[in-house]
Amino acid sequence: MKTLAVARGVAWRTLHNVFTNPSLLLPSLVFPLFFFTAFAGGLSSVRNVPGFGFPEGYTAFQFVFVLLQSAAFGGVFTGFGIARDFESGFARRLLLAAPHRSGIVLGYGLAALVRWLLTASVLTAVAFAVGMHVGGSGIDLFGLYALALILNVAALLWACGVAMRFRTMQAGPVMQLPVFLVLFFAPVYVPLSLLQGWIHTVAVVNPLTRVIEAGRGFMAGEPTEVGAAFAAAVALAAAFSFWALRGLRKAEAAG
């Protein structure tokens, strides 16, 4: 009960900060839209590459990637807020005041989730407004958004672990760069089957490839690799839960 109270307090404060500060809110809203525009708009002729074969078109193909990317970066952006809380000294006061400190991590997680839901809503509305075709049913789309949601939590927990170990905004690249790399070493622009050389080798072992391919399967109404995708996403979230809680212990030990 105390854990939930702490989580609610941390989440409310984080969301209040984000929603009342345009410089924090706008980047997480604008960047996914920008990437969606640049990829789906600029590269639409990639659908004509022999062997591409995604029935719903390039806009839907890229929407899945950008949705998952927005989920991952939504988590990272919230991680920046945790680092900022440590720099300002607020997080240390929070550690002193919270009866159950794991509620702090839970609170940041809830805030990341609500923040991403707003981004996902805007992105989805824009995608439908520009005529995106969806082949999947409501259940398929639920699967896609569930995958994104787990990814959002996993990314937040990763960033939270980094923020609690370094306790400075200068750790921003450490939070961001691995997420960027893992996302872009997956089949971003074309399906896995069309990747060649080293990037294909890397993409095959990249757990996010399963998530992205399954997401596109949901979008097309032809679910594929669903079990592997959810297993990969849940495994990432579980591993980073451990990472974040260990980070919390390190922050406690640092005083």
Add this chain to the structure above:
Amino acid sequence: MNVFADQVFLLARRSVVRTVRQPANVLSPLLFPMLLLAVNSGGLEAETKLPGFPTSSFVAFALAVPFIQGALFATMNAGTDLARDIQTGFLNRLSLTPMRGIAVLAGQLGGVVALGLAQAIVYLAVGLLAGVHIAAGPLGVLVLLVFAVFVALAFGALGAFAALRTGSGEAVQGLFPVFFVFLFISSMNIPRNLMEITWFRDVATANPVSYLLECVRSLIITGWDGEALALGFGITAVITVVALALSSWALKVRMAR
């Protein structure tokens, strides 16, 4: 004239030394564009199978991007360093000396140009190691490096103007996403004639960054393309002249004695 040259040399050396002493400022402009090149050239290799794509190697096509992206980093470095000089009062102390205002600008930009040239050599070396053949030959390589220097100067002057007007490093950093938008809404990843979405093609056509990319790309892929070179150098010259004029004016205001 000798005194002025000494002043420029001293400030350019300071600019270079200061950059070199901050590894993040040296490594980011080298690593990040190379990373993006690796990711995009791997992911978009299939694009070369599109009818009308100008080359069979996407690395050759994408190699133009680091040259322009590196210049964006130069903008940030030049602007942020100058803003720090304003914030720490260094520029105010300089204004008490006989140092000419224009030497401050020339020195700062001299450092940016030196770094821009070093970056361009690294990008080119990586491209050659990846098997890219420069269609315009050895003279083309020279023109490519000269162009990289001009682009670094143009964007560096823009960064200097932003720093002199705002006096804030954060404000200069805030410009980065704006420049990034210009880069992405251009012919960065696909030739303009292969863009299917009309409005995107129109925006890319109106975007000057497309012509900077196509200038570099022409030397790498096509050989000697007078139109692409004229547009690239012409646009760079216009940006340079406008940005230098604005920077000089802002410097006068900032260093009012």
